[in-house]
Amino acid sequence: MASGSVANQEGKVMLLGFWCSPFVKRVEWALKFKGVEYDYVEEDLTNKSTLLLTSNPIHKKVPVLIHNGNPIVESLVIIEYIDETWKQNPILPQDPYERAMARFWANFIEQKVTEPARDALLSQGEQQEKKVKEIKEAMEVVEGEAKAKLNDKTIFFGGENGVGYVDIVLGWTCNWMETVEEVGGFKVLDPESQPQFHKWMANFREVPFIKPTLGPKEKLVEYFRMVRQACLGLVANK
């Protein structure tokens, strides 16, 4: 990561983002959960700012958190940074074993749900079918975890502390998964075989600092449809 040459006041927090990115949203949830003030900068991904390109020269992507002039990238890395820098309202558990399990599940979600969902959105035919199968299998595991960990009193994976790391990492599914399904033309969500997961989604959507951040689905569908068409168009032209 390049050292930011941004003239930031000491302690100032800036988040470079994009309105429909679930990765950016996660970071916002972490900041809001902690009550950290930040300046939000909307990036035009078709015309990336100099600030974005110098802060994240390797991946050139959002989200980028800039704190004390230092850029931090990759949503999970950013969330751990936020948790370690601002000590109030811990996101990760305090106990080392519980922390490790939270990280384990975050990795599982990214590798087995998030990445295949993105791949399924941007593919078709056999390639897409393969990814959809992967997601369905992963959702069985997620449902299993939800059954094991959640009940009427403990409604989030963060346990007695309420929302935690795993909830924030999984949280994109409660708004974006339906969009990805609609645009991609497949189904992985099933209230009948995933009752605990659906309960969790419903509860997550209602969290006071989460609810206002969940934008209208129509806008998401429109944008993701455009991205899918552009991607498939490119593939066809190869």
Add this chain to the structure above:
Amino acid sequence: MAGNGDGVTLLGYWASPYALRVKWALKIKEVQYEYMEEHLPDKSPMLLQYNPVHKKIPVLVHKGKPLAESLVIIEYIDEVWKHNPLLPQDPYHRAKARFWAKFADEKCVPAMFRAFSKVGEEQAQAAEELRENLKTLESALEGKQYFGGETIGFLDIAVGWIGCWARMNEEVAGVNMIDAEMIPLLSVWFQKFLELPIIKECLPPQDKLLEHTKEFHKMLMMATLT
């Protein structure tokens, strides 16, 4: 059940770089542990019980509780045994170390595997991608002796194995992976790191690893022909 009382058990495989980096972490922290070899591809009932989600090694069992995923395990080790810290104290430097470990695992390692397992144009492209990504990784050294500074740390043990495996892979697959001219600083660091006694003594026997690599490559090549 493994890990009686306060005990530490590591389920591993002799040729696995992921088990190796956990061994390095335990060694640096001077943690006594019991090592149990899995005879892959057969998986023991213990492994399946302790890592039902991925069914893979390494698995660390501490006080009867299992953990999987090598970098998750290494961070756990760093948090439980506090001397000889692996990750830096400062949150920004910790974030950088985690970023680079992720970069190596997601951008260097898959490219290395493709350069090893493919042929022709695909192989050439993968090898070029690997060399470029290693060049990018080199920038994280920032003129220091090791990624951890004066002594080795989290990022050194996260990526150091690549130096050993890449040299073996390029010999067997016949494609250049470590280009000393392109990555002079990283090449020197790979050499220094792998020569450190604490690191070297955990490495799998090199002749055995070479044989294993050759056999694996043969298998992959046969699969591409069918």
